[in-house]
Amino acid sequence: MRSSGRPVPAAFLAAALVGGLLLAVPGTAAAAQDPNSALLSPTRWLGTDSRTPFRATTTGDARVGSWRDESGLHHIGKSYFTFDLSRLQGTTVFTATLTTHETSVNDCAKPRAVELWSTDPRGTITWAFQPRELVKAPGPAAGAPCANPWLSWDLGEIVKGAVAEGRTSLTLVARIARDFQGDVAYGRSLSTRPELNVTFNSPPGTPTDLRVGNQSCAEPIVTSSRRPRVAAVVSDPDGTRGLEARMAFWPVDAPDQRVEHTASGDGGVIGGYFPEDMVQDGRQFAFAARTEDGHATSEWTAPCVITADFTAPANAPTVTSTVYREDAGPPGDGGEGIPGDFTFSGDGDPDVVAFDYEGIGIGGARVAADRPGGSATITVTPTTDGPVSVEVVGVDRAGNRSPLRSYRYWVGTTAPRVRMPIFEVGVPRDIVFTATQQGATAFWYTMDDGEAQQVAVGPDGTARATFTFYAAENDRHVLKVWTVNGTGFRSGITDRDFYVVQYEPTVYVDRYDLVVGEKVVVVAEPFYEREGVHAYVFQVGDEPEVVVPVGADGSARYEYTTTRTGFHRVRAASLNRSSVRSGWGEDYFTVTAPGPVVSSTDYPSGRESGGPGVPGTFTFAPSPRLPVAEYRYEFSDGQQGKVPAGPDGRVSVRWTPKAPGFQWVRVTGVTATGVETERGSYSFPVKSSPPTLTSPQYPEGGPSTGRVGQPIEFVATPNVAGSHEVVWSARFGAEQVVPVGADGTARFTYTPTSQGNLDIAVSSRTPDGTVSGTGYRSFYVSP
Incomplete structure (x- = not known):
């Protein structure tokens, strides 16, 4: 519409x-x-002192109330805290809470009389020039009267009022209530870094x-x-x-x-x-x-x-072209690479302001009309020959689309014709080019996107090019051919993908899974159509090539002794009488070197056994498929070594753990030819062996006499031979070390400060670093 x-x-x-x-x-x-929040710290803190009425202090704690100095002189103080409220301007404040803690209390027997007031500072604040105190804040909320780590005052109404008045700062004074202000017993000290927690909302x-x-x-x-x-x-x-x-x-x-x-x-x-x-x-x-x-x-x-606007343009656009006639047939107009104009018209319909078009070799796009109901011209350079079309619709300002107009035309052929032979590896063949471009003077071609080559167009409009292909990893090739005329104008391009028969032999191995040192037989059989094969080239992995003559049946066998583990590709190519090599035929095999097997009756892998300082025997045995001459091993404590295999291929070593918990040994075998096997691993849990802990205050069968404030004696008897010291801690506190005496025990005392379970952790260690593991025992302490 x-x-x-x-x-x-x-x-x-x-x-x-x-x-x-x-x-x-x-x-x-x-x-x-959710409300926003801000945690504000003071931008300024100062204290006032009645003894220095014209000077404020900014060091030490925030004193409130009375105190006496070293000379016995009486002081009265207040502390002032200023907070920046700029962030809260223009917001709605919901809550505000000031929290701080007391750093000292003169007399815990006196009840807390600390107050917090808003003030109206007009200039310098000292004892002589105290600002007017306006509103007392509810609080503080706190527990016991002695030094409290958490005091809080509700400043909601005070902060709301300050923000409503447009004030950008708020100064609070902490003081002792007037009735007790001069009494030294009520004096206290506060932190100089209270926190003001405000919740608010910004519009x-x-x-x-x-x-x-x-x-x-x-x-x-x-x-x-x-x-x-x-x-x-x-x-x-x-x-x-x-x-x-x-x-x-x-x-x-x-x-x-x-x-x-x-x-x-x-x-x-x-x-x-x-x-x-x-x-x-x-x-x-x-x-x-x-x-x-x-x-x-x-x-x-x-x-x-x-x-x-829901109404689309009523009529399809008009399409015209001066180069490519509508509904033309062969041989067509123009050609590949020859541009042509296409004009779209809205035929005066003012709803049409643009045209959407698409087509083969054109893609899709939108072009604006020169005026509502007007026209637009595009240039199209065909990239293919034969019958093609362009589809066009008119578009109004709302994006409504008119009926479709399809303009069909025929693009003339200019790309040369190409006659391809069947290519065989090592055999030269001719490719024949025939020009279709009017006035063509030369053929240009590339093979596999290589450098372009030129050959003149013959009197009959043709030319030949000879190609010989030899064995390569890629048997597929791409030829591109075009012509140029006397003015240098380029024709369309002819693409040809083709394959070269490689005559790859059939290759297979007699075994796919081998152990290092075993032999594998690689067999190569001829491609049934290749004649004159006299030998095969074999290659395993990246090793040197080996030439093997053919047998009576035309095949060849190559025996290879494995020396390395892993995946191996093996391939073979045939050689004819002219020593032209075929393509590669391939197969593969895998080589392993199974690692030794570890066992121990002293330290089985399935349960805790032995203990720190308790030696054990570990037996190494080779894989049944791969005998070894030597074993190289490493234990979890870093101990390493190597030992020759016994007559039966087995050997045993002794090892003593120095700590409880999971331990391991890793073993690699070495064959007589110097090949290392894969690594065998064995893990096992070592049982903890902490000292035995007793106490005279807690005899077997009772009664227990451990009391709060009374020393408790403990006797630790190590269970690991050679232990020279005992490490202990009470209630998971700091560790203490005591030596083991001549009687084989270590003695220590502990004085509990509260009743309840007393947990003692104890372990021992030897001079060579062997540790027993930690044991725990709990004792009940009476009031």
């Missing part, structure tokens, strides 16, 4: 928006954003970057969508998590039909759709948005106006 495009009067839009506000659904967003910003689909509302919008999608960017100083918006939609000529919906989004972008059945063809509609965080709302945005 043709839209008028007339601008909407500003007064009318304003009326629509105001009218919408009158109809707005009351309240804010359904889900509230959200008005949405920006309103869009309809992918179009910005900064430009006139015409849409063909019956339910357009809209979006806007929302912001909030407190972040966008939990942020929502409200969107309003209405017909421009009927603002009383305004409808509002809440909208949410992700990453600061909110979106929604016009209400179903609201948008109608030929009318104008508007939407606006505001941001809501559950506590406050922004201003509404200016309206974004769209014009609805």
Whole structure:
């Protein structure tokens, strides 16, 4: 449908928006954003002292109330803390709590009389010039009267009032209540770094970057969508998590039909759709948005106006070309590489402002008309010959598309014809080129994208090129051929993919899984069509090639003794009488070197055995498939060694663990030819052997006499031979070390400070670093 495009009067839009506000659904967003919070530290702290009435102090603790100095002189002090409230300007404060801790108390028998007041500082603060004290804060909330690590005052109303008055800072005074201010017993000291924890909300910003689909509302919008999608960017100083918006939609000529919906989004972008059945063809509609965080709302945005157009252009475009005639047949017009013009016309229909087109060798694109209902011309250079077409539709401002116009034409052939032979490895063959381009003077060709070669066009329009291909990893080749005329204009290109018969022999091995040192037989049999084969070239992996003459049956056998483990590719190629090599035939085999097997009856792998300092025997045995002459081993404590294999291939070694827990031994065998096997591993748990712990205060059978505040004696008897010291700790505290005496025991005492279970951890160690493992025993301490 043709839209008028007339601008909407500003007064009318304003009326629509105001009218919408009158109809707005009351309240804010359904889900509230979590309040923001700020943890503020003082920007300034100072203390006042009655003994120095004209000087403030900024060192030491924050003293409040009275104290006496070393000379016995009486002092009274107050402490002042200033906080920066700039971050809270323009916000709504919900809660504010000041927390601090006491660093000292003059007399714990006296109840706490600390007070916190807001002040009105007018200049320098000293004892002589104290600011007026305004409001006392509720609190403090605290437990016992002695030095408390957690005092708190409710400053909600004080901070709210300061922010409401536009104040950018707040100064608080900590003091002792007036009735007790002069009593030294009530004096206390506070931390100079209290914390003010404030929860608040900042008003959200008005949405920006309103869009309809992918179009910005900064430009006139015409849409063909019956339910357009809209979006806007929302912001909030407190972040966008939990942020929502409200969107309003209405017909421009009927603002009383305004409808509002809440909208949410992700990453600061909110979106929604016009209400179903609201948008109608030929009318104008508007939407606006505001941001809501559950506590406050922004201003509404200016309206974004769209014009609805659901009616597509009625007629297909006209298409003409001066080079490529419509519906032409062979031999066609132009040719590959010859450009031609195509003109699209809207035939005066003012709805048509652009054309969408696509075709073989053209791709798809959109081109604007020179004016509504006008035309546009494109240039197409064909890349293929034969029958092709271009499809065109007219497009209006809303994106509605007209019926399709298909323009069919025939592109003449200019690429040369190519006659290909069958290529065999090592046999020369000719390729014949025939020109189709008018006035062609030379053929140009490339093989496998190599350097271009030239050959002249003969009197009969043909030329030949001879090629010989030898065995290579790739038996596929690509030929590209084109011609040029006397002016140097290039024809279309002829591509030919072809294969060279490689005559690869059939290759197989007699075994696929071998142990290092074993032999494998590789057999090569001839390709049934190749004649004159007199030998085969064999290669295993990247080892040197070996030439083997053919046998009476035309095949060859190659015996190879394996020396390395891993995957091995083996291949073979045949040689004819001219020593021309065929392509490779392939097979593979795998070589392993199985590792030794480890066992121990002293330290079986399935259960805890032995202990630190207890030697054990470990037996190494070879894999049945691979005898070894020597074993190289390493234990988990770093001990390494090597030992020759016995007559039966087995050998045993002794090893003593120095710690409990899981230990391991890793063993590699070495064959008589010096080949290393894979590594065999064996792990096993070593049993812990902590000292035995007794106490005279806790005899077997009782009674127990351990009491709070009384020393408890302990006797630790190591179970690991040669232990020279015992390590112990009480209630998981710091470790203590005591020597083992001549009687084989270590003695220590511990004085408990509270009743309940007393857990003692104890272990021993020897001079060579052997550790017993830790044992635990619990003793009950009576009051």
